[in-house]
Amino acid sequence: MQTLSTGTVVRHPSATAERLAEHASRLARRTEALEDHAALLAHEVKSSLLSALHSDDVRRGVINAIELVDSILEAVQAEGDTGDSSALTVDCVRQAVADSKRRMEVITGPVEDLPIPSGVLRLVLRNLVANAAAAGARRIHIWSRTQSDRSILVVEDDGIGPISSSGYATGTRLGLTLCRRLVARFDGVIELEPRTVGGSRATVIIGRRG
Template identity: 30%
Template sequence: MRLLPGTLRGRVTLVAAVGATGVLVICLIVLFVTLNQQLWSALDAGLRSRAGDLSASVRAGDLAELSGDPIAQLYAPDGRLLSGSVSVRGRLLAPSEVRQVRGTVLTTRSVTLGSGVGRAPVRLMSQRVMPDGRVLTVGVSAEPVHAARDRLALVLFVAAPPLIGLLALAAWTVVRTALRPVAALTREASEISSLEAERRLPEAPGDDEIARLARTLNDMLARLQVAAARERAFVDDASHELRTPIAILRGELELALGAGGAEHEVRHSLLAALGEADRLSRLAEDLLLLARARAGSLIVRIEPVDLLDLAAAEAGRLGSLYMLRTEVSGDPVVADADPDRLRQVLANLVANSASAGARTVRVEVRDGREHITLQVADDGPGFPSGLLTAAFARFTRGDDARTRSASGAGLGLSIVHAVVAAHRGTVSARNGEPLGGAVVTARLPRD
């Protein structure tokens, strides 16, 4: 069974009502106690005044005023009753109580009074009359105080529930007014669809929590719009890259089927089709790698790797493949990394240099205090000026890269970035020294 309301408005209202009820109850209790003390203080003040007058009469030997007082008695030091009011039946204090009086003693008890009154609550003040040490006890009826206290308790008990209800209603109204912009944001957000990526939520005026929430949600929508635009561009670019080799593959196969008995033509067409099939396979693997990196599931198998030896071996192989002059230098350093992924990084960077027209590629390995640096530089034309900021984006190539003669699909540097990021490293691109062309620097953490 749910004890709390299901809505935030209901829960906040309940908490506010409970808190206000607690504060109200405490205030009413403090008010009751304070007024009760004030009533008793006023009663005691009257008793002190009467006791002072009667003490002066007793010291003067005038006991007639004592006999005419409504409630008063005089006791000897040993507890014997010497004189008292004719309206009081019996003793106000027992002998043992008389002997225990030191200074001024205030008590409240039920006393039997004459004239048909019967027993009634009485406030008593007892004090010794010097110099003989007799004890004078003066009393006053406590019924007015009890009656006033009971009426006050009744008034507070009757007034408390309406006050609590008003406080709960006020809390509900305040919370409803405060959360009205949130309800508007909720309705507006529920109406935004993927076809209205540019639509934004209404921003509340001011700089309170609701206004900041609206601005934060609009910023999130803007980021989602940019991400959706990038994904659409990715799908468009992938479709473009896949369309070309598929068309070529289909054309070569149709040519092979129509070649009839010309064996060399059939062989040529099948070899061309095989090349395009390999290109499709590489593109599919690259797209899968990027998808895994984006999902955070790109697996790197960490083991000790001599980076200088790996760079020298891979540079020699790639130089022969792309007809490039390769140079390898740096510090012999062993890093914890995935050797296959690092070979993939070097292969993509060298292939990128070869496609740009470079003739020399220099690979440099440096051992730093916090990072191990792997730098690949070439003597080609470098990155276009407008491409440096987006060099590692997917399907990013130069303006003439989408011609038929362009090699690659614009995924090489994206894969480099994904692999280095999977090693918890960073990668950057620039133009210039040491060979005057493109320079790509990967930094891997030492641990």
């Protein structure tokens, strides 16, 4: 960019093109994020409502579905937040287990907070816990640690294990795929593998920004 003596600002075409390309890229990512959230909303709320229909307390199931909508909206808002955000892992685990409404033993610890919004982590944990429960897990162990360049969250269960790295032997695959796309926006990945002693291990790895 050059400024003439008259005060007129002259912009180089290349700089303008770069800004337009960057803006278009941001819009494309935002559109993709909204599509993923819409799919996740339909998938998770439908599952919650179907569960409520088979429950003795339908009202409680509907309330859970409404709370789930709130958590997804929180995750959507978090994606537009450019500030630092860190999830309280213990709180997210507690909420995810409460959302699942399954009878199982959940062991936590040691845990450290993750550099990812709480709404996002709660959705991811909810899906991982629900899939483990659907795969017949009676016990789930959740722990996390922080390394120099990344944070790691592990969810281990004693269910029948995954059929591949893309899905559990039973339970929902769509939710896992969407959660993978969700954490990818925070420089993260979700890995799924069988345990040598049986069951599955889901590992959420979040790159530390900065």
